[in-house]
Amino acid sequence: MVPVLAQGELSNVHQSTTTPPEARYEIIQSQLAARWTFRLDRYNGEVMQLLLNKEKENVWEKVMVVDLPRIKAPIRPRFQIFTSGLAARHTFLLDTVTGKTWTLIFDSVPTREGEAEAPVFKPFM
DSSP, rough: OOOOOOOOOOOOOOOOOOOTOOOEEEEEOOOOOOTSSEEEEEOOOOOEEEEETTTTOEEOOOOOOOOOOOOOSSOOOOOEHHHHHSSSGGGEEETTTEEEEEEEEEEEEEEETTTEEEEEEEOOO
């Protein structure tokens, strides 16, 4: 059910368009926070997260997906992201062909300076 808003009241619901069925890319944003905004390559499963760089500019930064299969010459959408309105930990990447599922966690990832905590999609057990 969509809430009825009084004049001047702001909606908490994010706006989006419908992704065309064969679209390669899709932007997904959790209702929890703009921090959880992702760009998904629906053909090969590559995920990017929207972040601010040092100059306070929006940039897409790659999110590690552990054991992501290499799709040779992808020709159609195959991957989907689901985000829950309850908690960021209920964010999942799904391979719609095989059913393989990854869950979003924070983990240590290699950086130029050593290691840092960052979001990572790990296979769901």
